[in-house]
Amino acid sequence: MNVVIWARVSSREQKEGYSIDAQLRACRDRAIKNGWTVEREFVVAESAKRGAERVAFNEMFRWVKANAKREGIKAILSHKLDRVCRNMRDAVRLQELEDVCGVQLSFVDNQFGPGAAGALSFNVMAAVAQYYSDNLRSEVLKxxxxxxxxxxxxxxxxxxxxxxADKNEPVQPHPEESKAVVRIFNLYATGQYTFKSLAQKLADEGFIYRPSTPRFCRSSLSHILNNRFYAGELHRNGNVHQGSTGF
Structure with a gap:
């Protein structure tokens, strides 16, 4: 039987030592034990890029749907249900693969029996996975x-x-960049500079914006001068909070 492997780990789980390598090893061992052939592996570490999981899941879904018959794919193998399915929408899409293409889900840790009882167990665990995901998002936002x-x-x-890495003061002034920010506001406050002349003045005084873009430009200066954060304000959800940062 030919299968594809799906492995996923969040940035939070990586910090806790839950690795992609461990998932892949467990899935590969299960495939070898059962005599299955792994046609392709889909791997995503959520810290790599925002939305990476959704992109990878859609890629996996499209590839399996398009190649299931030609490649003889019979199952998507994952470590646990919550690795591949964290909401009911994905559960429905995965069930669609089984109905249309005959591709089932197989797990190293979770096993679901046939018939209505197995479907019920799957749906309950999918709902629990969605609850965990929703609750985690709520806690992060909180x-x-x-x-x-x-x-x-x-x-x-x-x-x-x-x-x-300081819980009491997680954001602190940069030893060099903070001097540039103070200089930008002081010079611009005189009313004698345009963005162009201000950028030239900063360059003449040796201030650098970024190593890859040493010279300040109109957009970078505008962003700094118009950002209320530098005035000690934090804006979130329509509310204004007093900032704790300062030079």
């Missing part, structure tokens, strides 16, 4: 809201700041 309320921005630090 954490982001609280972080902003405490005065700290979420995501990557803006120019002039650094993300650091």
């Amino acid at each position: 954490g982001m809201d609280e972080k902003v309320r405490q005065g700290w921005p979420t995501g990557l630090a803006l120019f002039g700041y650094l993300n650091v």
Whole structure:
């Protein structure tokens, strides 16, 4: 029997030591034990790129649907149900593969019997997987809201700041970039500079925007000067919070 392997791990799970390699090893061992041939492997680590899981899942779904008969694909092999299916929409699509192409789901850890009882078990576990995913998203958003309320921005630090591993002060001034930000505001406040002349002045004084783009340009200066974050404000969900960052 020919199968494809699907493996997925989130950035949070990677930090907890749950690796892609462990999933692939378990799936490959199961395939060897059962005498199955692995035609293709689909792997996604969510930290690689936002939305990577959805892109990879759609690619896997389309490939299996298009090649199931020609390649003799009979199953999608994954470590557990929640690796391949985290919402009811995906569960329906995977069931469509079985109905249309005869491609079943097979798992290393989860096994579902035939008939109505097996279908019920699958649907219940798919619903639980969706609940876990929805609850995790809710908790992440809650954490982001609280972080902003405490005065700290979420995501990557803006120019002039650094993300650091400090729970009490997770965003701190960059030793060099912060000087450039202060200089930009001081010079522009005089009213004597356009963006073009300000960029030239900064270049003359040796300030660098990015290693790959050393010179400040109109867009970078406009972004800095018009961003309320540099005035100590954090905007989230229509609310304004007092920032805790400063130079």
